Amino acid sequence: MNRFWRWVAGILGVLFLAAFAVLSFLAGSPKDAYGMVRYALPHMHRGTLKVGSDAPDARIVALDGVSRFHIRERTHERPLVLVFGSFT
Amino acid sequence: MTVYVREAHPTDEWQMKSNVKDDVCYAQPKTLEQRVAIANDFTKRFKFPLPFGIDDMSNAASDAYAAWPERIYIIDESGRIAYRGGMGPFNYKPEEAREWLAARYGAVKHDAPKSPADAAPAPLTPRPAAPAK
Numbered sequence: 353m354n355r356f357w358r359w360v361a362g363i364l365g366v367l368f369l370a371a372f373a374v375l376s377f378l379a380g381s382p383k384d385a386y387g388m389v390r391y392a393l394p395h396m397h398r399g400t401l402k403v404g405s406d407a408p409d410a411r412i413v414a415l416d417g418v419s420r421f422h423i424r425e426r427t428h429e430r431p432l433v434l435v436f437g438s439f440t
Numbered sequence: 441m442t443v444y445v446r447e448a449h450p451t452d453e454w455q456m457k458s459n460v461k462d463d464v465c466y467a468q469p470k471t472l473e474q475r476v477a478i479a480n481d482f483t484k485r486f487k488f489p490l491p492f493g494i495d496d497m498s499n500a501a502s503d504a505y506a507a508w509p510e511r512i513y514i515i516d517e518s519g520r521i522a523y524r525g526g527m528g529p530f531n532y533k534p535e536e537a538r539e540w541l542a543a544r545y546g547a548v549k550h551d552a553p554k555s556p557a558d559a560a561p562a563p564l565t566p567r568p569a570a571p572a573k
Binding site: 384387388390391392395396397398399400401402403404405406407408409410411412413414415416417421423424426427428429430431432433434435436437438439440 | 441442443444445446447448449450453454455456459464465466472473475476478479480481482483490491492493494495496500501502504505506507508509510511512513514515516517519520521522523524527528534537541545
């Protein structure tokens, strides 16, 4: 490997470490930075829905684990607040 | 209505210290039964009073609404998106949704239902001037 490529590799390595350090600081720790990149980023997306878009329908499972209903069933004649989230 | 979606910080993925502190430690559900069990733990632990549903294992609702890890939408009477909240956790702002609702429909005060099954949204009367969001 000639000198040029060694410099390129060195600079890229330093940039990678700097980016990881900044992400670790923002996320709270190196472990959280890894978790964010590995598990969160692949699932996070802004989506294409806009105010005025037709609300997508989806089949939802009731708490009994058996019954099903559709979001659209809950949107007739009155507004519906949809709150998405998990336990953790 | 609250829709339970895939876990954000399960023990087998990106668990956080706060999960241990709050004793909220679950592995990412691999089956619908596991997802339903966690959802029931949640509603029972917090005596959650609002209508509640669970996204199925295809994550259809979460994907359709780009809802993971947490997000709020308001659908109006015509079935259109009237309010689109930001992606959680940093842009998850329930107070903003509350203000939007109060501006459009007026402040609503009612007793919480005893259980998710009993829950039914209070009737609201739309106001003509709706703020754009």
